Amino acid sequence: MAQIFSRQANLLTRLVLASLVLGLPLAFFIGGAYYRSGWRTGQDVIRAQPVPFSHRHHVGQLGIDCRYCHTSVETSAFAGLPSTDICMSCHSQLWTNAEMLAPVRQSMAGDKPIRWRRVHDLPDFVYFDHSIHVQKGVGCESCHGRIDQMPLTRQAESLLMHWCLDCHRQPERHLRPQEAIFTMGWTPPADQLAQGRRLAEAHRLDRNVMVNCSTCHR
């Protein structure tokens, strides 16, 4: 009987084996990375909006308080997007005929609401409540990042369940005093952990409750 396979076949088989042994874990790793990346989570993705609203301008430069527009952030699960008349409360005086603001004026004139593209979109089976976070020492910045430096709004964090849990398990690392909730660029004190624990104490945070499934999923 003659040779069925040439000499190169041996090398080839070894290469195939090696690529399998190395390739599978690699593929798994890449997949995991992808799922945690902005392509999947939408992190840092800038979405087209009817009006190119700039938080950097309004918050960073003009220093308008978050609550001026997000009226229900302290009382309701939903922070609230400004109704058109809130925009117009200034823009009926300022930039009254800026091209950029045409949609706002049309909305007011035609009584047609503006359709904003959602930037922070949690799954429908997740029940997040702004008011309780804001009232229990979680700053806007902790989740929304330096909104005052965003010319166009983007999602600053991954919003993955894992990311939520990190804070729900160790709130003390992020809690801030009530007066700093709406401040941007707040620098934690040297003894943040100690202070965080004091705040958690004062707020009567029940850490067991905070990691219950039903706290976010109903």
Place this chain on the structure above:
Amino acid sequence: MPPIKPADLQKIGRQLANRHGKEYWRSLEALAEQPAFGAYLEQEFPRLAEIWNGPVDRRGFLKISAAAMALAGLAGCERQPPEYIVPYVRMPERLVPGKPLFYATTLSATGTGVGALVETHEGRPLRLSGNPAHPASLGALDVFNQAAILDLYDPDRAQTPLFGGEPAAYSRFEAEWRSRYTQLTRQRGRGLHVLTPPLHSPSLAAQLQALLAALPEARWYGHTPLERGGALAGARQAFGQPLEVRYMLERAVCIVSLEADFLGDMPGSLRYARDYSGSRGVHGKRQDSRLYVIESQVSITGAKADHRQPVPPSQLDPVARALAARLGLPVSPPVEQPVPDYWLAALARDLLTRQGQSVVIAGEQQTAAVHLLAHAMNARLGNLGRTIEYYQPPLPSPAQDLAELLAAIAAGEVETLLILGGNPVYDAPADLDLATALPQVPFAVYYGPYANETAAVCRWLVPAAHPLESWGDALAFDGSASPAQPVVQPIYGGIEPLRFLAELRGQLGAQPRQLVRDYWQSRYGDADFDAWWNGSLHDGVFAGMRASAVAAELRPDWNKALPPLPQRQGMELRFAPDPSLWDGSVANNAWLQELPRPLTKLVWGNAVLINPLDAAAAGIAQNQLVQLAHGTWSQQVPAQLQPGQPRGTVTLHLGGGRSAAGRVGNGIGVAAYRLRPAAQPWFTTVQLQPLPAEQQVITTQHHHRMQGREQQLARTTTLQELTAEAARAAEPQPSSSLYPEHRYNGYAWGMLIDIDACIGCNACVIACQSENNVPSVGPEQVRRGREMHWLRIDQYYKGGLEAPKVVFQPVPCMHCEKAPCEYVCPMHATTHSSEGVNEMTYNRCIGTRDCSQNCPYKVRRFNFLSYTGKDALTPAVIGTHNPDVTVRSRGVMEKCSYCIQRINRARMAAQKENRRIRDGEFTTACAEACPTRAIVFGDINDPAAEVSQLKSSRLNYAMLAELNTWPRTTYLPGVRNPNPEIARHEGQ
């Protein structure tokens, strides 16, 4: 669009080629929406219709054809569709996005007014609960009024005026009417005939009066399928004037019901249920109260009775006379009547010993004679003014009835006919054939919420607005008035009743709100009216507007009015309002269709109820089709063997067999009205003819015996035993386990259900359904045993088939601390919270169903197929979805969550104020709706909480405690208070 050709399909294929995963999926469905494409599929693949029993829709076909893609596409990695936030242009005041607002209003689904609270989110009404301030509700709400929210969104409601069945503008109707009205005014209203159901709205009645006053020769007829002429006639015979009755059951410790279903279908039942349970001292705190029921059907009142006597309907009168005679009234006792003498004797003695604190109640559907006797007995027992009081009927009622209208039509007198609500063509007695009569009327206008059977034979249909879309008011069972206010603009462009009546009088553009306001200003007076009005709107009751009691004097010669004794012949057929469908007007409501009727447990259709012993005698089997014949009329109805059904009597519930109810209600059940003689609206003779055919009766419970598990499941005892065992110590709750303790230091939520207080009225079931987005699944799925109600009411019989004792046991999730469901879940999808709630995390569930297999209480429900969203039974439910509760998808397990969304809301509210949740600050939907407060929920770590107090009772027990599951939901046993004499007799 034109029918799709294969070429188009290829084009579509190309369109879809570059889409992936979920997106591809959605676009396929979008495609399926195109009718032509669907048609194409059906002609291409006709056989797919039989792929499984139950129609496969176009989307279904696509699912199949794209199944391979589903494997890839749905593989857990779907991206969320892009979402948009659409803020208001001008933010309404007092509205906080994401926070519910509650409005008080008055509903009257069953005729009389009941106070309700409407929960609205961003202006969308999505839930109805009782108004604690309202006398007829006290915070509870019946199934019909709770389910009314579903009708609000029902796409089958009439959405536009119809002229001869064709859509027409309302303006066109106005024009036609204006000309006709001027002519009518010229002839002083001659030729105008108005047909209405009984009126319960003072302002509406005033409008009608005004119309009739303007047109003096117009004639007004009344019709209702729930005919209660006997009551008023009886009162007239007794007191010389028609009087309405008001019972004060909290004061009555000996109650005799002559087929008065005061816990069920009687007006004011919610209030009566509360008062009644109060009189018995619920939750193990016993008083010596006793209930006797003599009835010719099975009712929840009869089920709760300490002593019940099932008798044929014709025999109520003789029994009442026998009892009256025993009470020493001048009545000649009948020679024979079905109730044994010892029983009546004991009852009479019981009554006589409790004069002034007893009450004899005659059912709404009883004859004048029975009512007369009841009044006389109450007078004899000195109950007048103590446990019972009378008031004048506050609203005018029509002088003439349907028969006379038909005569008028036959005589050609009727040129113009206004039918203001109701549905006479469907629910008129069989001998009054409106279907053929009405088309003879040249100008017939039907004003109502649906394009129903009556609308079909009228020239005009004017769509009525839903009560939640209308201004108005209503009178409660006790004559107290309360306002009704709209919470939304008419969704389908209905016309508000007040506006319609005003416009009939030529008052165009009348403001309903103004009309109500003006009416009540005229009643109340101008002094600080605004404050009173706003206060009334806020509270949902008109303070001080309650019909005042009148002194009633029994006429000395009352017994002359008694008719000769009716003769009883053969099998009798008892008509009764359906416990879930009422008179059939709500037949298009999926929640109600799928609501298991108490005692029969029927859903999706009615059946002829017959006692198993009679059935055996007549050779009738369960589910066998039976021909019911009365004279020339006949109906074919499947048989349901019903323990406790009176011998020689079959019952057929009204409300079935609608032909124009809507997509949900059409063709469900059998129309009892087609057997109903006008002369005898509530019972008649009937011939039973078993047919060689079967039609499955769909029920949700197939086994009603406890199989020697009385101690483990639903416990019952008697007052005598209780007092005897008073010494016995409380049964120790199981508390030993191999495993180390999990401590519950914060709140520990727990529930207590008092079997004795539970009357099985289903209010909790519907309340849970509307609070928790529980889907209705339709007859086929229920037949397969896949109903989804998180809270079910198990019902068990004890004793023989003639008159078994019944016990109702509401069974929600037990929230076991050692939950068997949890440790078998491979996914951490059902786990235990730090507050002891058995959590169900839908988005983690993959549907192994092991949890249900391992649940000894079988309280878990599974989405075997897709029951929600686009696959929902009716799109209406989507409107009622509670945004705080996840809508479950196919393949996911679900169950009672102790209304976790309410717990979380309350906890957050408390945390914001850095305090603990106060007891009673919130409760679960079921507990909220319960008229007898049989369900109590709270924090068992708080010793002061009501639930802890009650759980400390020595009667408190856990279901199947021996399995050591440590349920958080525990029970108090049912307690009966039998009359010792009767007990002695029956003991022998």
Place this chain on the structure above:
Amino acid sequence: MTERERSWGLLAGFGSVAELHAAIVALRAAGYRHMDAYTPLPVEGLAEALGQKRSWVPLITLCGALAGGIFGFWIQWWTAVVDFPINVGGRPFNSWPAFLLVTFEMAVLVGACTAFAAMLALNRLPRLHHPLFGVGEFDLASRNRFYLAIEASDPLFDPVRTRQLLQQQAPLSLREVPP
């Protein structure tokens, strides 16, 4: 040198195990070491005769199984106790008895895989091309003939003398194995 390049070695075929065994003994006595036998079925004793050490497979497999088992238990314990402890039906976080089954399965799984991998590795398989396959009659090695191969890499190997030595064992066939 040139010899070596011309051939990989010599291949002698025998009709029975006994003859093969005799040949092996003889050549080992003559001092040859780089040789191996090829048989259609496993035969006890040949390995000893060829002076091969006992297989490493069992030891490697044991390590694999242990690793698998340990990892198996660790992942369960760590996820249930350390990373995300959840109250499941009131059971303790560290429900070690419940964890033993998966531990066992993991040990078996990893053990089995290592055993197979070790077998291949120690046999230098897969090797699709081998000089021996160049010998026309070698297919009988998987039928009914028992071969002995002396490899040219053996220091004593000499095309002539080795061939004679083998001839003395009266093989059914004696072939030169091209490289």
Place this chain on the structure above:
Amino acid sequence: MNGDAETDRPLARPPLLKPGQTYATATDQIAAIVLSRKTSKGWWLCFGLSSVLALGYLLGAPIIFSYGPGLFGINIPVAWGFPIVNTVWWIGIGHAGTLISAILLLLNQKWRNSINRFAEAMTIFAVIIAGTWPILHLGRPWFFYWLIPYPSTMGVWPQFRSALVWDFFAISTYMIVSIIFWYMGMVPDLGSLRDRARKRWQQVAYGLLALGWRGSVRHWQNYESAYLLLAGFAAPLVVSVHSVISLDFAISIEVGYHSTIFPPYFVAGALYSGFCMVLTILVPMRKVFGLEPYITLRHLDNAARLLLAAGLFVAHGYISEFFTEWYSGSTFERTLGWSRITGPYAFAWWITMFCNVLVVQLFWFKRVRRSPWTLWVLSLVINLGMWMERYVIVMTGPARSYTSGRWDVVWATLFDLATLIGSIGFFFMLMLLFVRFLPAISIFEVRELVREQKEEGAP
């Protein structure tokens, strides 16, 4: 038929091989089946038939996948139906293969050598099919991979107290180990095929699969120790896998599920049904491929004896289970026991008893054990019986659970039946492909048998 002569001398133990076999004949004959012999009409017939049946499974599965498990006949309380019954049944069938190839190898039972190969194949196909059922019965099957403990973005892990997770690990381990064991056992024979092959594609195909096996002494040495080790791993698997399956039921508190005898009882049942399937396949196969010389009546006889033993064990299981129901004094258990005999599912119980307890008693008679076609018929009967046994176990408990108010029953739907029958067709389809393209009898182990019988092949 070919071996009937031996039945005339019932007392003599027939040999494991027809006399006159040599290395050469054994090698050539078995290799010929795969390499040169023309595919028989019988094969094509069986293959066509089974592929048609298989459609029910191959089409039904995706439909169920896209519609949901509601297409099965299940409800609350009986939330597990055919899929679970089928899982248990198929896994059980798989067990015989491993027992024959692993345990009998360790016990040095030579007669296994000629039947172990296809028994292993049977195992693998059965286990693969069994593995698909639990996934198919899921509400959201596309998430089944959550059973794997991998670091997910949710930060949630499988719940390792659940018997279903144990299942997942047990079944997948069993499948992988079986495949390795099977393939490794084939490597030398693939070598033989490679060497016998004359067509190019056969040479390449078998050459690749043989991994360049040369049968050198070193090869054999490592090979044998690895093979023994694998057998050592597989043996406890046989016992563990079905025990784990039984724990799905046994660790629950449901009536009729919560039973301590389940693990041994299930294992016995598994072997019982497994050996049935061995016979079901063996008898026709030895005929169609003329394997009588290698699969003799002795094999059938031994298989039948094992079958009898397993059957008696299973019967004992029934008795003790029934006794416990009564002896427990628990009203729940007793009600269930009574409903099994008289209730809605009584028919299944009686079929079980008839097939598994009565019929197997025939195997006491040598005549029965030695007449292949009788064996074949009986094996079919017992296969049915064992399926019914699982049906009884799965359905009756929940249908008569603790809360008598929730008692309910369910019946099979079109999809239940189509997929079950389809899976059987699919199984035989795979088996037929296997015997056609791979050595269904272990060549080198038959050579060992030849050597045993001291009949050296002439050159």
